[in-house]
Amino acid sequence: MSVLRRLGLGGSLGLAVILTFALLAVAAPLLAPYPGQGMGDPNVTAKLTPPSAEFWLGTDHLGRDLLSRVIYGTRVSMSAGLMIVAVSLLVGLPVGLLAGYFGGWVDEALMRVTDVFLAFPALLLAVLMAAALGPGLLNSIVAVSVTWWPWYARMARAEVLVLRGQPYVEAARLMGVSHPRILIRHILPGAARPLLVQAALDFGPALLTASALSFLGLGVLPPTADWGKMVDEGRKFFPDRWWVSTAPGVAIFLLALAFSVLGDALRGREGGKRDDPS
Amino acid sequence: MNRREVLRSAALVALATPFAGNRWTMALAQDGARIFTLAYPTGFPDLDPATSFSNDGAVLANVYESLTRYIPGTDGAPATVNPLLAESWETSADGLTWTFRLRAGVKFHDGSDLTAEAVKGSIERTITIAGGAAFIWYAVTGIAAPDPQTVVFTLSSPQPLDVIAASGFAAWIISPAALDKDNAWFNAGNGAGTGPFTLDRYEPGQRVILNRFAGYWGGAPEGGFDTVAFEIVEDAVLDQSMIEGGQADWTYGLPYENLEALQANPDLSVLVNPSFETLFGMYNTKRAPLDRPKVRQALSLAFPYDDVIMAGTSGMGSRAMGVIPNGIWGHDPAAPVPNTDLDAARALLAEEGLADSGLELVMTYATSDQLESTAGELWKANLAQLGITLTLQPMAWEAQWQLAKADPATAQDIFVMYWWPTYVTPYDYLLNLFHSEESPVYNLGYYANPAFDALIDEAATLSGTDRARAEAMFIEAQRMVIADAAAVFMLDKPNIHIIRSDIKGYKDNAAYGHVVFVNDLNR
Numbered sequence: 001m002s003v004l005r006r007l008g009l010g011g012s013l014g015l016a017v018i019l020t021f022a023l024l025a026v027a028a029p030l031l032a033p034y035p036g037q038g039m040g041d042p043n044v045t046a047k048l049t050p051p052s053a054e055f056w057l058g059t060d061h062l063g064r065d066l067l068s069r070v071i072y073g074t075r076v077s078m079s080a081g082l083m084i085v086a087v088s089l090l091v092g093l094p095v096g097l098l099a100g101y102f103g104g105w106v107d108e109a110l111m112r113v114t115d116v117f118l119a120f121p122a123l124l125l126a127v128l129m130a131a132a133l134g135p136g137l138l139n140s141i142v143a144v145s146v147t148w149w150p151w152y153a154r155m156a157r158a159e160v161l162v163l164r165g166q167p168y169v170e171a172a173r174l175m176g177v178s179h180p181r182i183l184i185r186h187i188l189p190g191a192a193r194p195l196l197v198q199a200a201l202d203f204g205p206a207l208l209t210a211s212a213l214s215f216l217g218l219g220v221l222p223p224t225a226d227w228g229k230m231v232d233e234g235r236k237f238f239p240d241r242w243w244v245s246t247a248p249g250v251a252i253f254l255l256a257l258a259f260s261v262l263g264d265a266l267r268g269r270e271g272g273k274r275d276d277p278s
Numbered sequence: 279m280n281r282r283e284v285l286r287s288a289a290l291v292a293l294a295t296p297f298a299g300n301r302w303t304m305a306l307a308q309d310g311a312r313i314f315t316l317a318y319p320t321g322f323p324d325l326d327p328a329t330s331f332s333n334d335g336a337v338l339a340n341v342y343e344s345l346t347r348y349i350p351g352t353d354g355a356p357a358t359v360n361p362l363l364a365e366s367w368e369t370s371a372d373g374l375t376w377t378f379r380l381r382a383g384v385k386f387h388d389g390s391d392l393t394a395e396a397v398k399g400s401i402e403r404t405i406t407i408a409g410g411a412a413f414i415w416y417a418v419t420g421i422a423a424p425d426p427q428t429v430v431f432t433l434s435s436p437q438p439l440d441v442i443a444a445s446g447f448a449a450w451i452i453s454p455a456a457l458d459k460d461n462a463w464f465n466a467g468n469g470a471g472t473g474p475f476t477l478d479r480y481e482p483g484q485r486v487i488l489n490r491f492a493g494y495w496g497g498a499p500e501g502g503f504d505t506v507a508f509e510i511v512e513d514a515v516l517d518q519s520m521i522e523g524g525q526a527d528w529t530y531g532l533p534y535e536n537l538e539a540l541q542a543n544p545d546l547s548v549l550v551n552p553s554f555e556t557l558f559g560m561y562n563t564k565r566a567p568l569d570r571p572k573v574r575q576a577l578s579l580a581f582p583y584d585d586v587i588m589a590g591t592s593g594m595g596s597r598a599m600g601v602i603p604n605g606i607w608g609h610d611p612a613a614p615v616p617n618t619d620l621d622a623a624r625a626l627l628a629e630e631g632l633a634d635s636g637l638e639l640v641m642t643y644a645t646s647d648q649l650e651s652t653a654g655e656l657w658k659a660n661l662a663q664l665g666i667t668l669t670l671q672p673m674a675w676e677a678q679w680q681l682a683k684a685d686p687a688t689a690q691d692i693f694v695m696y697w698w699p700t701y702v703t704p705y706d707y708l709l710n711l712f713h714s715e716e717s718p719v720y721n722l723g724y725y726a727n728p729a730f731d732a733l734i735d736e737a738a739t740l741s742g743t744d745r746a747r748a749e750a751m752f753i754e755a756q757r758m759v760i761a762d763a764a765a766v767f768m769l770d771k772p773n774i775h776i777i778r779s780d781i782k783g784y785k786d787n788a789a790y791g792h793v794v795f796v797n798d799l800n801r
Contacts, residue, residue: 042656044589048535061535061648062589062655135645135672217646222670223655233648236514236533 011265017258021251025074038068040223048241058243060233066247073225073248076137077255081207083141085199088148093195095149096156100191101164101183111157114150122147126209130218137220140213144206152195159191197266204259211252227252314503314781314796317517317526321483321510324410326464327450327471328403331410335446337486339793340506341387342450342471345378345397345429345443348702348789350554350605357607357702359440363392363451363472364429373436373742378429378443384495386453387469387476393454394423400451411447411700436742438703445701446790474498474797475506485509494797499783501800521546527778530792533648534592537774545779550594551786552604553773555698557649559641560711560723560765562693564686567637572626574763577639577692578616579623580660581766590652591772598767600756601697601707605788607745608704608752615760615767624664634665642681643694645672650694653768668692682722693722696771702789704752705738712759725764730755 004012024031032038033056043063051058057066099110117125129143163169164187172182213219214228222229227248234244322334327342345364351357364378384392398421404412418439420432431439443449456463456470467480474496475488488506490498509526511517514533520526522543532540541548561568561577568574587595596604599613627633641657643650651672658668671690673681682689697720699706710719713734714726737751759765773788783799 040655040659042585042589042659044585044656047589062652131674134677217672221672222651223658232646236648237535238515239518240536240539 007262007265010261014258014260014262014265017254018262021074021078021255021258024071025078028071028075032065032068032071034065034068035072037064038072038225040064040225042223048237048244050241051243057247058241060230060244061237066230066243069225069230070227070247070251073227073230073251074255076220076224076226077207077211077252080137080141080144080210081203084144084148084206084210085202087141087145088152088202089195089199091145092149092152092154093156093192095153096158097160097183097188097191099153100157100160101179101187107157110153114153117147117150118154120147123209123212126213127216127218130213130216135218135221137224137226140210140219143213143218144209147209148202148206152198155195155198156191159194160187163187163190201259201263201266204256204263207259208252208256311505312501312503312801313505313507314528314794314799314801315507315509315526316794317511317520317529318508318792319510319512319514319517319529319531321512322486322508324461324465325467325469325477325480326409326461327400327452328407328412328448329409329461330450331447333792335790336793337477337488337508338450338471339446339473339790340475340488340796341469341473341477342452343473344445344449344451346440348441348444348787350702350788351607352605357605359444362444363397364443367440369439369742371743373739374433376431376433376439378431380427380429381495382427384472385493386455386472387491387493388453388455389493390453390455391426392451392472393426394429395426396454397421397429397451398423399454399457401449403452403457404448411445414442414445414448414701433742436739438741438745441703442701444789446793447700449701478505483510488796496797498797499800501782503796503799503801506796521776521778524778527781528775528794530775532774532776534590534594534774537592537594537776540776547777547779547781547784549773549775549777549784549786551773552596552788553698553771553791554603554606554702554788555696555771555773556598556601556603556707557653557694557696557768557771558598558601558711558765559653559692559694559768560721560725561763562686562689562691562723563726563764564724565689565691567630567632568639568691570630571762572630573632575616576623576626576630576632576664577661577666578763578766579619579626580657580664580666581616581768582618582656582660583769584618585656586653587769589656590649591769594772594774595769596772598770600760600767601711601765602704602752602756603770606699606702606704608749608756610753610756613753613760614757616763618660620660620663627664637666638669639666639691640669640671641692641694642671642673642678642690644675644678647672649771654694679722683718686718686724689722692766694768695722698791703738703741704749704756705734705741708734708752708755708759709738712764723764725759725762727758727762730758733758 029035037043046059046063049055049059055065059065095110099107125147126143129146130140133139169186172186211228214226215232219229220226230248231245238245320333322337323332324330324334327338330338343363347360347362349358349360363381365381367378369376401421405415417433417435417437418431419434422430453470467477469477474491474494476491478489479487486508490504514531517529518532521529537548540546561574563569583597599610599615602609641654654670661668682693697707711721712725713731715721718724733751733755737748741748773786777784780801781799
């Protein structure tokens with residue numbers, strides 16, 4: 001229980017919501033009332049049914065159960081968030097390590113590259129990339145990651161600059177330890193920890209950006225369920241059929257809010273490192 | 279604390295909420311002035327009558343006029359071509375010479391008279407600029423004005439010039455004073471037509487205001503409108519709230535699913551008519567396995583025609599009888615189009631050795647076109663039962679088109695799009711979509727059939743002189759395409775317009791798409 005006490009009430013609630021969604025994602029085929037419709041099977045005779053005992057959250061324009069769609073959509077949103085953060089970390093961390101450790105022209109060259117990416121508004125760059133690559137889940141993950149990794153590179157570099165001057169690193173260098181070994185054994189562990197915390201915090205914004213791309217028609221291919229796309233599909237019917245957009249919209253809202261609250265709780269403990277990249 | 283994530287997630291929900299802006303409650307309504315307001319869901323990219331080739335026709339059709347006007351056929355009556363600026367016309371026996379007699383007493387907005395020279399000048403300007411739909415005049419080799427009321431066209435091949443002159447694009451007649459004006463002049467909001475309204479104000483992307491032309495030859499109906507306001511509102515939710523709230527008198531483009539509620543509203547009339555717009559998917563006939571007609575026939579048998587009409591258009595669309603929609607001459611009400619029959623499809627696939635073969639096909643369509651997406655999703659579900667995986671690939675139109683034009687060997691399996699004619703002729707559909715081409719432009723299934731080519735080319739030359747025979751030949755040609763299953767003919771789109779119930783005299787004319795002839799109306 002000590003973890004929960006450290007997170008406080010808000011953080012604990014956030015964690016609970018996130019774990020619930022994670023459970024939905026993993027056990028979607030067992031939990032969804034209509035797994036086939038969750039994966040895209042049409043059911044046109046029940047088109048746009050309001051919420052009822054049969055369809056708890058109503059149905060969409062092809063008569064598919066929105067509860068099942070939202071549950072299956074959890075998989076896309078969670079995995080998109082995870083992939084974006086992971087890819088960004090895998091690219092940004094090594095770049096930052098190299099730039100910070102070697103300094104000089106390596107640093108200059110790598111940091112100017114990150115500057116190029118940071119010069120564009122993040123969402124705009126993601127939209128441009130996604131439009132150029134064409135719709136598809138993988139493409140949208142790539143598109144968002146392109147805007148995301150420079151932040152990690154910047155952060156890793158700042159950490160390395162501090163660690164590089166530490167006595168234990170200088171000692172290792174004087175003892176003739178090779179550069180790769182110093183980087184991996186002595187600097188990476190220290191530099192990675194704040195980055196991992198930041199990555200956990202970025203999960204929410206990452207899935208929001210991915211949802212925004214889907215909303216704009218640049219995300220998953222139909223008939224895959226995706227929250228952003230579902231909000232878009234229901235948007236035009238909103239005045240008369242509020243439930244179509246509401247169900248996925250509330251899901252996005254809840255999960256992003258949960259990450260935000262959990263992030264605040266964690267950040268409070270770590271001390272604010274930086275603003276998020278959005 | 280940083281709340282940006284919270285706000286951003288809330289914004290995604292908020293985007294779905296309709297908000298009634300007061301940008302449209304304009305200070306236009308002076309006392310007593312009768313205003314007809316259109317909530318128009320798209321902008322007007324080009325107001326030059328020579329090159330306009332988009333929704334700008336909605337504005338131009340009230341400011342300019344053409345020699346003739348096309349009135350589509352209905353179930354009771356055949357289609358006709360009515361006089362407009364031309365009072366009468368005749369063609370020579372070989373169909374190569376067309377003589378139009380102009381209406382007397384017609385004035386342009388600048389006060390000058392309509393003359394044969396003005397007609398000749400307008401059409402020559404259009405042909406010279408050669409933009410937009412200027413190709414409709416391709417057969418015209420000369421225009422003569424033997425006297426001020428007579429225009430004579432000479433053609434290189436027989437063409438139905440009365441129908442061509444009724445086109446909603448590239449056929450507008452402009453004042454001689456405007457002949458030397460450039461595209462920018464017209465797009466600055468200047469008009470030079472003979473129509474019932476003058477172009478008063480144009481704010482690109484915002485609105486167009488027209489005012490009644492006192493000298494209009496046709497006069498004004500009792501209770502007719504003094505002012506026409508096109509309010510450009512590119513969000514269907516806002517268009518709907520405007521027409522429901524009485525800020526607009528006419529709109530279109532609302533989701534089919536919302537129309538039921540509008541139909542129940544006594545203040546509104548929802549008009550559902552056939553359109554000339556048809557949705558289909560062209561099969562890649564140049565690549566295995568869709569190079570085999572029986573495989574294509576099987577796919578067409580698996581298409582859920584009725585479900586797509588129900589789910590995609592709330593039952594308002596109609597079965598496509600081939601590619602030529604109802605209301606156009608050459609439409610074939612008895613076309614032998616397939617019905618959904620999964621067992622027959624399965625049998626055909628088995629015959630071709632493709633039973634449960636795990637076949638994978640790619641269908642491309644336009645991003646964010648809900649109807650195309652719905653058609654694809656429902657078809658995919660049916661094909662899955664036959665062991666075929668259909669991948670739905672939404673693409674930006676330009677990208678979709680480029681991919682299809684590049685190389686049939688690496689292109690899509692099924693290309694989904696809409697077609698509607700520039701001027702009303704079955705040749706437009708059959709030539710563009712199925713006539714063999716060296717390098718494909720719109721024949722994106724790469725269909726090539728010399729017998730078909732010869733038949734429609736001959737029918738086209740006959741359509742100026744012997745329309746009945748031409749029609750029979752076009753129908754025969756279309757049946758070839760159906761027998762070969764060159765495409766799956768998904769549905770004919772309904773033409774749906776929503777008007778306030780107190781507007782009288784309104785008639786849809788599918789030949790002109792989303793155009794309102796405001797001078798026919800009164801309140």
